[in-house]
Amino acid sequence: MTNPLLQDWQTPFDIAPFDRISDDDFAPALEEALTAHNAEIAAIAENPDPADFANTIEALESAGRALDKVLGVFFTVAGADSTPAREKLQRDFSPKLAAHFSEISANKALFARVAEVWEKRDDLDLTDEQARVLMLTHRGFVRAGAALDGQEAARMKEIKGRLAVLGTQFTQNLLADERNWYMELTEDDLTGLPDFVVDAARAAGEEKGVDGPVVTLSRSLIVPFLQFSPRRDLRERAFRAWEARGAGGGETDNRAIAAEILALREERAKLLGYETFATYKLETEMAKTPQAVRDLLMEVWTPAKTQAEADAEVLTGMMHADGVNGDLAPWDWRYYAEKRRAAEHDLDEAAMKPYFQLDRMIDAAFDCANRLFGLEFAPLDVPLYHPDCRAWDVTRNGEHVAVFIGDYFARGSKRSGAWCSAMRGQAKFPKEQRPVVINVCNFAKSDPALLSYDDACTLFHEFGHALHQMLSDVTYESVSGTSVARDFVELPSQLYEHWLEVPEVLAEFATHARTGEPMPRDMLDKVLAAGTFDMGFQTVEYVASALVDLAFHDGTAPADPMARQAEILTEIGMPEAIRMRHATPQFAHVFSGDGYSSGYYSYMWSEVMDADAFEAFEEAGGAFDPHTAAALERHILSSGGSRDAAELYTAFRGRLPGVEALLRGRGLIAA
The missing domain is CATH 1.10.1370.40 (Neurolysin; domain 3)
Structure with missing residues (x-):
C-alpha cells in the first residue's frame, strides 16, 4: 500500500505527512476508504447476533476510521490552500460523499438494529455518556430519513446529493469572486492611509503579481481601507465590489443557487413531517423553536437599532462638516466612525496597531x-x-x-x-x-x-x-x-x-x-474604554443577518431570496447606512452547508451565556480564579456533547442566563 493517506503514519503524534501527500492521492484513497466503510457498515447491519450497544452503536463509532483520516486531510487543504485541482476534487467528492452517507442512513437493516438497541435502552445498564450516544445515534438516523420508504426515501437521497453539490458550488463561487477582484492603487491613492494598511496593500500586490499596492476583498485589508481612506470614490468602489460578491452575474453568481438550496431544505423538512426547515433544524438546539430565536434577536435588535440611529446622526454631521452633502452611505460609516473614535477616545488605530x-x-x-x-x-x-x-x-x-x-x-x-x-x-x-x-x-x-x-x-x-x-x-x-x-x-x-x-x-x-x-497605561485604558464603541453598528449588521437567515427557513422558501431579503430588512427598519454582515450571495455560513442554516443566531445565543459565564469569574474574584476555571473545564470544555447543553451550563453556573449581561457587555443598556 503506497498511498500515504492509507498508511499508518510514522510521524510525531501521527500528524498527516503533508510532505508525502499529493493531490493525486486523494481520489484513490477516498475510493478505498469508502469501500472499507461500506464493508464495515454491512458487517454491522448483517450481524446475526441480537443487536446490543457494543455490536451496533460502538461498532458504528469504530467504523469509518480510514475515511475520517482521508477527509480530515482533504478538507483541511481544500479550505485553507485551495487549487484548481482541489476544487475539482471537492466538486467530485461532494455528491459522492452525500450518496455514501445517504445510503448508510437509508440502510433498513442497520436502522432496525439501532432501533432495537433504542427500544431496550432501559435494560442495558448504560453509562450516561453511552445513553447520550445511543440517543444521538437513533435521533440522527430518524432525522436523516431512515424511517422513510419508497419514493420518499429516494427523493431524500436526491435532495441530499443536490444540496452537497450546491453547497460546494456556492463556496467556490464566493472564493473565486474574492480571489479575482482587486483594485490597484497609485502612490497618490495611498495618501492618508496608515503604514500598516500601505504595507498590507503592497504585500497583497506582490501576492497578486501586481507591480504596486492593491486592495483585495480580504476582510483584513478592505475593512481598514474603508476605515482610513479619505478617498470617498475609492471607498465606494471597494465597498461595492465587497457587496457584489456572489451577485455579479455569470458563472459565479450565487443567487439562483441560494434559492434552490432554500427550496430543497423546505422539501427535506416536509418529507420528515416538519412544517418548516427552521422547525426541523432548531428541534435539536438549545433554542428549540423559531419563536424563541426571534424573541432573543428582537430583544437585542431594538436597543441596537436605537443606538445605531443615534450614531448615524453624529457621523452624518461629521461628513457634512467635511463638505460632503447628502446621506451617510455604507462606504462612509467605517471612515467616520474611525474618526469619531479617534476624537472621542483619543485612540489612533495606526498608533495602537x-x-x-x-x-x-x-x-x-x-x-x-x-x-x-x-x-x-x-x-x-x-x-x-x-x-x-x-x-x-x-x-x-x-x-x-x-x-x-x-x-x-x-x-x-x-x-x-x-x-x-x-x-x-x-x-x-x-x-x-x-x-x-x-x-x-x-x-x-x-x-x-x-x-x-x-x-x-x-x-x-x-x-x-x-x-x-x-x-x-x-x-x-x-x-x-x-x-x-x-x-x-x-x-x-x-x-x-x-x-x-x-x-x-x-x-x-x-x-x-x-x-x-x-x-502605555493611558492607551490601554482607552482601548478598554472603547470596547463597546460602535456597538450599535456591529449589533445591527449581525442581527439583521440572523433575522434574514431565520425568515428564509421559517416559512415557504422564497423563489427570489434577494427580494425576500429586502422585505425583511424593510420590516425591521434596517438603517440605510448599514448593510447586513453577510448578504445572501455571500452568506457562506448558511449556504455552504447546513451547519449554520437557521442557526446564524447562535453567536448571539452563545453570547448571552459567555457574558454571564465571564461574570462568574468576576464574581469569584478575578479572570484567573482557579476554582471557576476548573469548573469551566469540568462542566463545559471537557464534556463535549456528552450531556445536554442546558444541563452542562446549569452545572457550571447553577442556572441558565438572561439577556441582561449581554446587553450590558455591548453597552446597549446601563451597566
Missing part, C-alpha cells in the same frame, strides 16, 4: 490557557500543508494533550473568514487518541505581522474553539470537542475573547513591535 503583534497575541492566548488550565505549548518542527503554518505540542504536567496548528495569513488560495477544525478528534474508544486541532485566520501579512484589536479578538475566539477540542475528555468521538448543539458551540470561543480584555494580559503582551515597550 504596533502593540498587537501576531506573535505576541499568540503568546497571550497560550499564556491565558496556561494560567487557566495548566497547558504548555512547545513548537513542533513537522511538515505542514503550507509554509505559513506552524505547529505546537500541547502538554499538561508533561503529558501530551494535543497538537495545535496555526495558519494565520490571508492568501488567494484560502476561503475568507476564520475557523477552527480538528483533523482528528479526541476519543478513548476504540483506543486513546489525542486531537490535532487547526486554527485558520485571514490576517494581512507583513513583517512583523500586526493585528487590529478586532483581529486579536478573532485570534482569541478561534483559540477558544481549539481549547474546546483540546481539553475534550470523553469516550466516544461522536460527542467529543465541539460536537455540541450549534447554539452552544460558540460559548467557549466567545468566552475566551474576554481574556484579551483583561488589563494584566494587555499590559504584559501588548508590546510595541519596534521598541518592545509595553502599551
